[in-house]
Amino acid sequence: MLGSVAAPTAGFHFTESLYRSLEENGISFGRITLHVGQATFLPIRTGDIRNHRIRPERYCVEEEDAEKIEKAKQEGRRLVAVGTTVVRCLESMAFERGRIEAGEGWAHLYVLPGHRFQAVGALITNFHLPGTSLLVLVCAFAQREYVLRAYAEAIRNEYRFFSYGDCMLIH
Numbered sequence: 001m002l003g004s005v006a007a008p009t010a011g012f013h014f015t016e017s018l019y020r021s022l023e024e025n026g027i028s029f030g031r032i033t034l035h036v037g038q039a040t041f042l043p044i045r046t047g048d049i050r051n052h053r054i055r056p057e058r059y060c061v062e063e064e065d066a067e068k069i070e071k072a073k074q075e076g077r078r079l080v081a082v083g084t085t086v087v088r089c090l091e092s093m094a095f096e097r098g099r100i101e102a103g104e105g106w107a108h109l110y111v112l113p114g115h116r117f118q119a120v121g122a123l124i125t126n127f128h129l130p131g132t133s134l135l136v137l138v139c140a141f142a143q144r145e146y147v148l149r150a151y152a153e154a155i156r157n158e159y160r161f162f163s164y165g166d167c168m169l170i171h
Contacts, residue, residue: 004035005037008085009083009164010082010086011083030072031062031065032089040054043129050112052133053110057089058105059105059106061102066101070099073119080120080122081120086120089107092105093119113144117141125138126161126163127159127162
């Protein structure tokens with residue numbers, strides 16, 4: 001099986017010095033191997049977003065990372081997903097298995113407004129194109145009216161959009 005069609009770009013903002021600084025301040029990281037799929041970039045072409053279908057994306061979580069993520073979740077610490085593909089991965093595991101476990105799998109979940117988040121407590125993500133499942137996921141996480149206000153602010157202030165653009169923290 002082939003790998004990812006694109007880099008999971010929300011992590012581009014993290015330099016080695018930023019990682020060190022965050023770790024020095026008590027932030028720990030669990031890493032996930034993601035295989036971003038083509039469907040991520042396809043526009044929604046249905047009149048009702050609930051009728052749109054998104055293909056699953058493959059992931060792999062090593063034992064040490066799964067234990068770290070599940071422990072944080074059980075301790076009530078906030079899990080901050082870096083990217084929408086990470087959200088799909090963690091929420092798919094939480095929905096299907098009830099917990100974060102090591103292994104390979106497929107993120108099948110299409111996160112829509114009204115989704116009850118079971119794993120992720122905050123999200124760092126880029127500014128996404130209108131009419132995509134990525135923006136739908138962001139709206140599910142932060143509520144549509146807040147996202148639209150953030151996008152209007154980003155446009156007013158000439159933020160950069162897409163893979164190498166600016167990002168936002170939603171919690």
